[in-house]
Amino acid sequence: MTTLVTTPSERTGPAGAPPRRLYGVIAEFETPGALMKAAEEVRKAGYRWWDCCTPFPVHGLDKAMGIRNTILPIPVFFAGLTGTTIAFLLQSFTNSWDFSIWALVWVTGYPFLISGKPLMSLPAFIPVMFELTILLAATSCFGLMFLFNGLPRHSHPLLANDRFRRVTNDRFFVVIEARDPRYRAGVTEEFLKGLGPCAVEAVEEEPCPA
């Protein structure tokens, strides 16, 4: 396997441009198995600001990387409960109660008497309560997942790298960021090379829009 290292100094842009700050080092692997072994080594070496990037979720990689379970289901559960509550209050206010509240404008409830049915007909309110529970839980699940992931974002140093483009196709990457306290220029690159990647490359921060 060829191992290729580029350092920031080799990759300076147009003459006179200030050298860019280093974002980190990426190591490219060909198979999920190789990535998995590398991930275990990187974790054992004590790195903290690092990541694996893959075209699809690799089974068992969370454990190899030591990722703790996300708290996502907890806020989603409470969002669902909020939906239930909102739906109950909405229906009982608009169809059973007759006081006024201020919700951007003054609105008044209306005791909607149909065929002598009870004003507070809870069984009839259940379908809408169910639907709003699902609606709020699902939208918050979608929104919070991307929010926790720090997405959407317009650009990222890794996305500007040509080699990294294959991460959404067929290649597997280990990324160690330069801000990691254990990162040492040269040493970390050698460490990554020892894990049997097909390539190692340094990635710079994007230039600041001056």
Add this chain to the structure above:
Amino acid sequence: MSSLPADMGDAAGVGASGTIGGEVDNTGNRPGRREPLVLGMDTFGEVTRTVCRVTEAKRPPMAWYIAFVISVGLVGLLGFCVLYLIFTGVGVWGLNNPVMWAFDITNFVFWIGIGHAGTLISAILFLFRQKWRTGINRFAEAMTIFAVMCAGIFPAIHVGRVWVVYWLFPIPNQMEMWPQFRSPLLWDVFAVSTYFTVSLLFWFAGMVPDLATLRDRATTKFRQFAYGVFALGWRGSNRHWHRYERAYLLLAALSTPLVLSVHSVVSFDFATSQLPGWHTTIFPPYFVAGAIFSGFAMVVTLAVPAREMFGLKNLITLRHLDNMNKVILVTGCMVGYAYGMEFFIAWYSGAIYEKFAFINRAFGQYWWAYWIMVSCNVITPQLFWFKAIRTSIPLMFVLSLVVNVGMWFERYVIIVTSLANDFLPSSWDMFIPTWVDIGTMIGAFGLFFTLFLLFCRFLPMIAMAEVKAVMPQADPHHGEHGHGEAASEEKGSHA
């Protein structure tokens, strides 16, 4: 149950047991081994190329243009019919008193039902860990969204005064009036709008990694920007994948009861009324089974030409189609059972109006509609007991069309025959559709196919990331230390 597919090395033909009609036969169910779900491809890159080729080709196949021109023409017809209706009034339809619902609600229920298969594939089969869903889930979900869009048109335009359709929603207004929340029609508003929103989010969330693939392969600035915007900056980080997978599981778990609730609520529109023929407790499960039945038929109708047109036969394989035909068979039997049980209860209840409604349905003035429904929905799917028919591409295509026709007639029979002959014989009447009724119905198909063709051309039609994840190579222990096959087989049997 969810063990790994057989080793990919076999995929090109060694492992598969031969061919059926020129297609690789991977429909076998031999114990101890898994037939491959991806044929003739050994690397992840090949999957990417095969799927991306559809959107990256300079121009789509000729068949796409022909289909697109016809579909857009039909959208024009839809637009004309809807505008004519709005400017003139609902009198342009063939409705009368007592048949106040006919083509409009028939089409609404038909399209909502079509959508259910997409959610079933994406959510319920996901929870059941059915790996074959990965080949078909993306376009089945797209089908759901487009079908719900078509469905939404009909209740919106049937209200008469379309310009006050927002009264359906609880919006504060100067009249201090609120919608009536004890009405199943209002439940429907909430159920269908929730269904549309959640399906759209589920579809989009699933597509983000694949949009990132298209972004990273883009050769022009415009493509890179356009796909980049919707890819949300996805970079395949495993810390992201971790939350993504959890969110996907949660969305599947939320969509599963949702999809069952939507058609149940649609059936409440009928079941909670007092009309003989509608007022039955079997409606919710019966409607859900019918919805999945018709939806799977539509998936087969779309999958057969799409895999042909875009060269996706190695990803949407005979096994996928065979499995879908089995679902059609099962749900077809459920629908047949429901038809029988309706008749039994009509007799067993001893209610003369109920008895009359059903005898009239089968032997009254709409007997032809009833028997079209029975022959298409009960008899046709029974042919799928035969493997030769389940694996014959032309036959399954024709049968899926027949099922679509049958399910349209099912809704027509339920709605129109029950309304036409209610309690008072002096008010009985026939429903005869006008050209506007028929034009709107055909136009909705045009809208559906237009959206679907645009989707095929511009978006990743197959969930690449998910397909790659079910390939044997995706297993980190695949091919380990030279005894890879043994290792993965063993792991598979314990998975």
